[in-house]
Amino acid sequence: MMFSLDVEAVMFSSDGKQIASASEDKTIRLWDASTGNHQKTLADHSDWVTAVVFSPDGKQITSASCDQTVRLWDVGASLHSVRLFGTSLGALRKFRKWHREIETPGTITTFTFSADGQFLRTNLGLFKVGDTGFNGGLSLKGGWICYGVAPVFLILPGLQPSCYDVRGDYITIGFADGRVLCLKFDCRALEQLFNLK
Known part of the structure; x- marks a missing residue:
């Protein structure tokens, strides 16, 4: 695994098969933990990505950025082109289709999912993962x-x-x-x- 810019956060998936990394270039990258191969780049934040975490079931990646948003990404959908075209070609195209966004009152630098996957515990407080957004x-x-x-x-x-x-x-x-x-x-x-x- 090689990065061109500072990496702000890394996280294993719960099954240990994937790694997500967040970096200053406003992207999240997915890696195969056993081979080190780059699988996909998730890109749509407008500022540095400061934190990244997999949901407990491994189906979502959540990213936080200096743009004061949290974005939820579907892991399966992001890897669709990799399944179709293989890792060499499929990893080249950036994935820009997050499925949920939460605006935050500041920059999140640390967070974890609750065990049930319903909330994010962050340095700014508790966020509900759902349509209601910030939950106090x-x-x-x-x-x-x-x-x-x-x-x-x-x-x-x-x-x-x-x-x-x-x-x-x-x-x-x-x-x-x-x-x-x-x-x-x-x-x-x-x-x-x-x-x-």
């Missing part, structure tokens, strides 16, 4: 702690957040001056308040 979750945007897209708590103007992470009802924020802040929110109450369910 804590995030940090423009100096505000937000739930979904709604601002709920303003960080003091003198503090400069440099990073954050979310786990359930907790958000932890790192600041440029070396401080770390951890806050707990009642996400169930916020969901009811903002009618996200």
Whole structure:
């Protein structure tokens, strides 16, 4: 396997037969894990692809990008031309037909599927994999702690957040001056308040 640009993420499929890679050139590439052969390039993001993950059943690949979208791709459909024309010719044509897109309030850099494949746990909170899109979750945007897209708590103007992470009802924020802040929110109450369910 050889890459021309920085690879931002790699992930094995659940059966270990495929590898997906995400890179700065705005693409996701599928590889045969046993041979290292390139199988297909998935291309339609407008910015770097920052994270990639297979669904638990291996039938979907989900990609996240700096373009603030998550896209779901059908693995079987993407490999159709490979089955028809073989790996040499089939891998040349880029696959641009994702079947679902979720707009996000920021850039997702890490995510995993829930065991049932219904949700994505991300650094921005919880996303439902379905037509409803973003399903709430804590995030940090423009100096505000937000739930979904709604601002709920303003960080003091003198503090400069440099990073954050979310786990359930907790958000932890790192600041440029070396401080770390951890806050707990009642996400169930916020969901009811903002009618996200």
